[in-house]
Amino acid sequence: xxxxxxxAALADALSELGIDVAPSEIHMERPxxxxxxxxxxxxxxxxxxxxxxxxxxxxxxxxxVLESTSVDQIQRAEVAGPGFVNFHLSPQWLHDVxxxxxxQGEDGYARSTIGDxxxxxxxxxxxxxTGPLHAGGGRWGAYxxxxxxxxxxxxxxxxTEYYVNDxxxxxxxxxxSLLAHRDGTDLPEDGYAGEYVAExxxxxxxxxxxxxxxCERALAEVQQSLASMNVTFDHWxxxxxxxxxxxxxxTIDALRAGxxxxxxxGATWLRTSDFGDEKDRVLLKSDGEPTYFVPDIAYHNQKxxxxxxxxDVLGADHHGYVPRMSAALQxxxxxxxxxxxxxxxxxxxxxxxxEIKLSKRTGTxxxxxxxxxxxxxDVARFAYLLQSIDTRQTIDLDMLSSQANENxxxxxxxxxxxxxxxxxxxxxxGVTRSTFNETGLALLTHHRELELLRAxxxxxxxxxxxxxxxxxxxxxxxxREFAAAFHGFYHDCPVLRSDVxxxxxxxxxxxxxxxxxxxxxxxxxxxxxxxxxx
RNA sequence: GCCCUCGUAGCUCAGGGGAUAGAGCAGUGGCCUCCGGAGCCAUGAGCGCAGGUUCGAAUCCUGCCGAGGGCGCCA
Numbered sequence: 001x002x003x004x005x006x007x008a009a010l011a012d013a014l015s016e017l018g019i020d021v022a023p024s025e026i027h028m029e030r031p032x033x034x035x036x037x038x039x040x041x042x043x044x045x046x047x048x049x050x051x052x053x054x055x056x057x058x059x060x061x062x063x064x065v066l067e068s069t070s071v072d073q074i075q076r077a078e079v080a081g082p083g084f085v086n087f088h089l090s091p092q093w094l095h096d097v098x099x100x101x102x103x104q105g106e107d108g109y110a111r112s113t114i115g116d117x118x119x120x121x122x123x124x125x126x127x128x129x130t131g132p133l134h135a136g137g138g139r140w141g142a143y144x145x146x147x148x149x150x151x152x153x154x155x156x157x158x159x160t161e162y163y164v165n166d167x168x169x170x171x172x173x174x175x176x177s178l179l180a181h182r183d184g185t186d187l188p189e190d191g192y193a194g195e196y197v198a199e200x201x202x203x204x205x206x207x208x209x210x211x212x213x214x215c216e217r218a219l220a221e222v223q224q225s226l227a228s229m230n231v232t233f234d235h236w237x238x239x240x241x242x243x244x245x246x247x248x249x250x251t252i253d254a255l256r257a258g259x260x261x262x263x264x265x266g267a268t269w270l271r272t273s274d275f276g277d278e279k280d281r282v283l284l285k286s287d288g289e290p291t292y293f294v295p296d297i298a299y300h301n302q303k304x305x306x307x308x309x310x311x312d313v314l315g316a317d318h319h320g321y322v323p324r325m326s327a328a329l330q331x332x333x334x335x336x337x338x339x340x341x342x343x344x345x346x347x348x349x350x351x352x353x354x355e356i357k358l359s360k361r362t363g364t365x366x367x368x369x370x371x372x373x374x375x376x377x378d379v380a381r382f383a384y385l386l387q388s389i390d391t392r393q394t395i396d397l398d399m400l401s402s403q404a405n406e407n408x409x410x411x412x413x414x415x416x417x418x419x420x421x422x423x424x425x426x427x428x429x430g431v432t433r434s435t436f437n438e439t440g441l442a443l444l445t446h447h448r449e450l451e452l453l454r455a456x457x458x459x460x461x462x463x464x465x466x467x468x469x470x471x472x473x474x475x476x477x478x479x480r481e482f483a484a485a486f487h488g489f490y491h492d493c494p495v496l497r498s499d500v501x502x503x504x505x506x507x508x509x510x511x512x513x514x515x516x517x518x519x520x521x522x523x524x525x526x527x528x529x530x531x532x533x534x
Numbered sequence: 535g536c537c538c539u540c541g542u543a544g545c546u547c548a549g550g551g552g553a554u555a556g557a558g559c560a561g562u563g564g565c566c567u568c569c570g571g572a573g574c575c576a577u578g579a580g581c582g583c584a585g586g587u588u589c590g591a592a593u594c595c596u597g598c599c600g601a602g603g604g605c606g607c608c609a
Contacts, residue, residue: 033553042552045589055589081553082589128609170609267607278537278605285607292609319538320604345539346603386558387547392540392602399546399559405572408558414572425569465550477548480557487573496569534572 002093003028003039005071010043010085013065017058019051030458037078037086038093038454044083055083094453095441101456101514102436110460110521114467115156121307122148125226126163129218130174131365132196133225136315136347138368139393141231142384142527143344144313146472149525154467159306162233163299166215167240168292174218175210194365225369229377230527235306239295247298248290251332252283255297260331275327275336297328304334311340311470313389319343342470345392347384352398366397375404378528382409385476385526408480413531415483416519418490420532422512425496433509443507448489452511455485456518463525472526479522486515 007026014021021043031040044059051058059079066077073093080086101109124144127137144160151158165171177191181201187193200217204210219236226232242248255261255270262269266286270293273280282291303310310329314321322341329339349356349366356366372380374397383400386408387393400407426432444450459478466474494500495508523530 029550029552031553032555036553040553045552048589084553165609168609265607269607282607287607289607291607296609316539316603318604318609321609322538343539343603348602390539391547394546396546403559406559407572410572411558414570418570418573422569429569461550469550473548474550477557480548484557488575490569491565491571491574494569498568500569534570 002073002089002096005073006039006041006087009066009069009071009074010041010062012069013062014043014047016065017051017061019047021047031084031086036080036084038089039087040080041085041087042083044079044085048083059083059085091445091450092442094450094457095444097453097457098441098444098511098514099436101517102510106517106520109517110153110463112154112460112464112467114464115151115154118155118309119157119159119307120151121159121161121303121310122151122313123161123163123303123311124313125222125231126165127222128165128170129215129222130170130192131194131218131221132367132369133222135349135366135368135371135395138225138229138371138380139347139384139389140313140315140344141226141229141368142381143389143472145231146385146475146525146527147313147470149527150463150467150472150475153463153521153525156467157307159235160233161235161237161303161306163237163239164215164219165239166212166219167243171211171215175212175214178204178210178214221369225367225372228369228372229381230529231381237299239299242299242302243295247302248294251294251298251301252290255283255328255331258331270324270328270331272324272327275323275330277323277327281324293324293328296325297332300325300329300339301332301334304338309338309340311342313342313344316343316345342389344389347393347395350394350396350398371395371397371400375400375407378409378413379404379407381527382407382412382476385472388471388473409528410534411487412479412483412519412523413528414534415486415490416516416523416530417532417534418486419512419516419519422495422509426509429496431496431505431509433513434506436510439506439510440503441507441510443501443504444511446489446493448485448492449508449511452482452485452489452515455482456514459518459521466525475522475525479519479526482515482518482522486519489515 004023006028007023010026011021011023026041026043028039028041031037044062045055048055048058056079062085063077063079073089074087075090076088078086122144125133125137125140127133148158148160173188173190174192176188177197178201180187180191181198182204200214203217204213252261260271260274261283262271262280267282268284269280270283271280281293283294284290300310319341326336326339330336357364379400383395462474462478466472493508495505495512500508520530
């Protein structure tokens with residue numbers, strides 16, 4: 001890769017000046033302004049203190065040395081601003097990108113090895129099985145699923161889970177609510193009053209166990225909604241099965257054996273404050289019943305059997321829970337760094353300019369299924385993935401519906417459809433692609449062609465950054481920019497038109513193929529479909 | 535009161551310590567004789583406030599202001 005070549009050249013030049021820096025320490029960046037070249041380095045600014053020279057002076061000396069050891073692709077290098085070394089490259093470096101994309105293909109390009117040999121267990125959504133998934137929960141689904149795809153592309157062995165709370169107070173309340181609806185009796189206090197409860201109650205067989213039946217019914221609903229948005233899980237972990245296996249007892253035993261458990265005020269406590277939690281937490285209530293915390297610890301402990309790094313995606317309303325879980329896991333012998341919680345901000349749903357408060361119990365809700373049915377799975381999924389998980393997201397249902405046709409996802413998918421269309425049209429015209437090695441890529445000099453390759457060249461680093469920052473939205477941002485580059489190219493650079501020279505046509509056909517590969521990878525990471533026609 | 539997030543254009547949001555802070559939507563004006571106009575091109579406006587660290591801060595630190603969330607022997 002060109003950045004490595006440039007960094008190595010800079011490192012060599014520095015060592016000639018008596019400054020030793022590993023090439024990997026030298027950062028190459030893409031200048032914001034095109035006039036500032038193709039690549040830029042700030043080494044002179046960073047090293048100036050150590051070198052005892054001012055940055056521009058050092059940069060100038062670097063250039064002198066670089067001239068004698070010139071790299072092929074460097075057309076010209078210059079000192080700019082406070083001391084940047086800017087490289088203006090010949091288009092060859094972008095033609096090399098095209099070659100790389102074609103030779104590595106859809107499967108190999110932008111595949112990273114940063115996660116090789118590591119495994120991640122990723123839990124997300126895990127909404128209680130007491131009703132349909134609401135539209136806010138869809139965000140965790142889209143996020144988690146895309147993050148898992150990104151992890152996998154980076155070499156992490158990734159295992160995804162949905163923790164099903166199919167026992168406990170909420171499920172019993174839900175079961176009782178189903179019964180009350182079916183039998184026409186009074187709803188229990190704090191029972192579930194949503195429309196779906198009445199609907200489901202009428203489906204419930206007389207001999208069914210309301211809790212078990214209700215959970216199963218809800219889970220099927222959730223599963224289906226997520227699947228329609230292309231979100232799936234490797235494992236649906238049942239809390240009930242976990243508890244039935246005796247995991248609660250063995251977990252408490254292990255914590256006791258470690259000396260982390262105290263008894264006072266009639267209850268059994270875990271000294272989580274020893275690990276930075278605000279206060280200690282109750283394991284067994286004074287009535288002897290375990291709190292929800294116990295099975296949760298057992299579950300998290302067990303997840304380490306399916307990954308070295310355990311990650312939870314949690315809504316902001318659960319962030320207070322992280323220190324106690326981290327404490328408990330450390331007591332059980334896990335490294336603090338092997339447990340990570342990603343805290344996502346909640347979604348605000350707006351309709352007719354008014355915020356819709358979501359509550360399963362009172363029944364005011366917007367189901368993720370409604371959203372998907374209204375705008376389509378790709379629009380819904382991309383809407384979730386457009387923004388950083390740190391951003392409190394506002395989804396305006398009216399706007400999403402009324403502007404469904406100009407949704408950003410179509411901008412991207414339209415580019416893919418256009419590529420497919422070029423292929424079809426090439427068939428119609430009897431144009432075939434020649435052997436890649438015989439194609440004259442040097443003919444690709446139009447700025448639109450080069451911009452397209454430039455965008456394509458940034459995909460590998462974007463994927464790694466997205467994995468490192470746990471930020472699928474960086475792929476969204478990338479693919480929108482990539483689509484813009486493609487539409488610009490498509491507008492200005494005809495491929496099949498009769499006035500295009502055959503050699504140029506061949507080069508462009510391969511360029512289009514490389515773009516197809518780029519879109520294909522990006523759309524797959526986002527879990528979006530790649531339509532041949534729209 | 536304490537803790538966690540977040541304040542960027544009219545709206546929804548990008549912005550890995552770097553140079554002149556970017557998109558989309560909304561507004562205005564242009565662009566189809568052959569590959570799909572769901573497209574392309576042009577145009578106005580902005581980093582909540584105050585300090586600090588740094589050669590350099592939207593980005594890191596502190597304080598203030600504002601918004602959301604959390605502070606149960608609930609889950």
